[in-house]
Amino acid sequence: xxxxxxxxxxxxxxxxxxxxxxxxPSLRGKAVVVGGLGPRGVVATASYEARRFGVHSAMPTxxxxxxxxxxxxxxxxxxLYRDVSNQVMGLLREFxxxxxxxxxxxxxxxxxxxGAAFDSGSARVxxxxxxxxxxxxxxxxxxxxxxxxxMLAKIGSERAKPDGLVLIEPGTExxxxxxxxxxxxxxxxxxxxxxxxxxxxxxxxxxAEAGQDELVRLLGRAHGTGLYAMxxxxxxxxxxxxxxxxxxxxxxxxxxxxxxxxxVRGEVARLxxxxxxxxxxxxxxxxxxxxxxxxxxxxxxxxxxxxRGPTDDPAVVREAAARLLEGVDTTGGVRxxxxxxxxxADYTQEDLFAQAAGERAAAEAEAAAGxxxxxxxxxxxxxxxxxxxVAPAAPEERxxxxxxxxxxxxxxxxxxxxxxxGRVTVRFETPTSAPGxxxxxxxDDPELSLSAPLPLVEGDGGADEx
Numbered sequence: 001x002x003x004x005x006x007x008x009x010x011x012x013x014x015x016x017x018x019x020x021x022x023x024x025p026s027l028r029g030k031a032v033v034v035g036g037l038g039p040r041g042v043v044a045t046a047s048y049e050a051r052r053f054g055v056h057s058a059m060p061t062x063x064x065x066x067x068x069x070x071x072x073x074x075x076x077x078x079x080l081y082r083d084v085s086n087q088v089m090g091l092l093r094e095f096x097x098x099x100x101x102x103x104x105x106x107x108x109x110x111x112x113x114x115g116a117a118f119d120s121g122s123a124r125v126x127x128x129x130x131x132x133x134x135x136x137x138x139x140x141x142x143x144x145x146x147x148x149x150x151m152l153a154k155i156g157s158e159r160a161k162p163d164g165l166v167l168i169e170p171g172t173e174x175x176x177x178x179x180x181x182x183x184x185x186x187x188x189x190x191x192x193x194x195x196x197x198x199x200x201x202x203x204x205x206x207x208a209e210a211g212q213d214e215l216v217r218l219l220g221r222a223h224g225t226g227l228y229a230m231x232x233x234x235x236x237x238x239x240x241x242x243x244x245x246x247x248x249x250x251x252x253x254x255x256x257x258x259x260x261x262x263x264v265r266g267e268v269a270r271l272x273x274x275x276x277x278x279x280x281x282x283x284x285x286x287x288x289x290x291x292x293x294x295x296x297x298x299x300x301x302x303x304x305x306x307x308r309g310p311t312d313d314p315a316v317v318r319e320a321a322a323r324l325l326e327g328v329d330t331t332g333g334v335r336x337x338x339x340x341x342x343x344x345a346d347y348t349q350e351d352l353f354a355q356a357a358g359e360r361a362a363a364e365a366e367a368a369a370g371x372x373x374x375x376x377x378x379x380x381x382x383x384x385x386x387x388x389x390v391a392p393a394a395p396e397e398r399x400x401x402x403x404x405x406x407x408x409x410x411x412x413x414x415x416x417x418x419x420x421x422g423r424v425t426v427r428f429e430t431p432t433s434a435p436g437x438x439x440x441x442x443x444d445d446p447e448l449s450l451s452a453p454l455p456l457v458e459g460d461g462g463a464d465e466x
Contacts, residue, residue, distance in 0.1 A: 002148050004119045005167055006112040007239060008127060009145040009153035010092065012134075013162040015105035017047035019084055020074055020403060022139045022456045024415060026427060026435040031055075031071035033064050036314065037402060042273055044076055044280065048162060058277065074403030080453040081105075082283050084138050091133050095126055098239045103281040108150055110239035120146075120167060127165045139431070139456045148173070149235035151186055173233035178205035185230045187223065191253050195219070207231035248282065249290065249340025250274045257296050257333030264334055268325050271339040272318040284344045285310035289320035292338035293328050300336075301328055306343070317341060398443055400424040405454065409447035411439065413454060419443060431456050 016034040021027045031050035035043040041061035053068040085104040092099045096114030101107045111117035117126050127144040134142045141163035145156025156166040183193050208231040215224035290304045303324040321339050400419040407413045414428035424443050429436030
């Protein structure tokens with residue numbers, strides 16, 4: 001353990017929602033919810049204004065709409081988020097070569113490795129400078145935690161939210177941790193938390209009082225020993241620069257075996273949603289879906305399915321996992337379930353229905369090939385009556401995702417407020433303008449088109465197209 005608080009944890013505040021508010025002057029100071037807007041949609045991020053109504057990430061969007069019916073509900077714009085994330089990570093690398101991104105909006109930094117800080121005073125100066133730089137470059141706010149370990153630095157940034165800085169002085173760690181709930185420690189998820197609660201352990205101090213032997217008895221040697229060390233504020237994990245994950249996965253262990261097949265299917269669907277949420281937070285997509293099942297007799301089965309192309313669509317991953325489950329016998333009971341995605345690629349498409357779009361393109365290509373083949377046969381074309389009227393194919397209606405950028409030939413740049421019944425409503429404003437006017441157009445208006453995101457701050461170089 002180091003003796004100075006030179007590990008920094010940065011967590012951008014309500015990142016997706018804050019980026020949308022910065023891009024849309026009319027939404028600043030108002031409730032904004034970003035996520036899937038369909039019947040099975042899930043909230044990715046809620047602004048602090050929306051959180052006051054009880055809306056939070058991972059909540060079904062339908063429930064969020066009941067709690068905050070007047071909030072703005074927007075689909076994610078990963079092109080923008082990835083661009084802003086790249087700017088933030090670039091600022092972090094100015095302080096140290098050891099930067100460990102955890103997602104688009106979160107990272108650890110080893111300030112000592114870059115010579116940027118060596119004690120509490122210099123670490124605080126770096127933290128405040130970082131927050132000011134992020135505000136200047138992106139227009140957004142981030143919360144900073146500084147401590148002697150990764151665990152404590154992350155706890156510090158949580159206590160600093162929103163838009164603050166907390167430095168945990170060496171020697172005060174045990175006092176800080178003691179009253180906190182056990183879930184604050186790394187590795188304590190819902191199942192472990194419930195297991196500890198049934199044993200009468202609900203705070204970090206009670207973990208320390210229980211002792212290592214009791215924790216090993218309750219949780220096993222590896223988990224029990226590690227958790228006891230964390231409760232004593234001992235965390236030796238280093239900051240690992242640019243760790244590149246080969247897969248993203250989630251799993252849950254159940255205290256009682258699950259025998260109900262309907263519940264097993266429900267758990268797999270829930271895990272698929274969590275997995276794709278992590279995938280999107282990391283700005284990645286993947287093409288292989290993996291299902292893991294540990295049965296009542298501790299035998300572990302894995303099944304996988306490789307898709308035609310990378311995806312981060314929850315529906316695609318959920319359906320693939322469900323298909324894989326059909327080939328697994330769970331009649332004796334299930335102790336553990338997991339869903340993962342491997343074969344990762346950088347997220348390169350804003351279209352959240354990329355898989356469906358790919359299938360549509362393949363169908364169109366196949367149809368075109370068939371038309372070419374028919375044309376090459378020559379005389380067969382004469383079978384068509386040249387006098388008979390032929391109805392033109394109806395053009396596919398253009399999609400206008402809520403919150404996405406558009407440009408109009410006359411009115412200029414704006415964003416989609418909503419669409420339906422052949423109409424699309426657009427508010428014309430930019431990140432640097434005053435709140436703009438709202439106009440409605442036909443969805444097939446030739447003067448209106450989707451466009452790339454505009455820079456949140458003038459002179460920041462703009463957003464990457466993807």
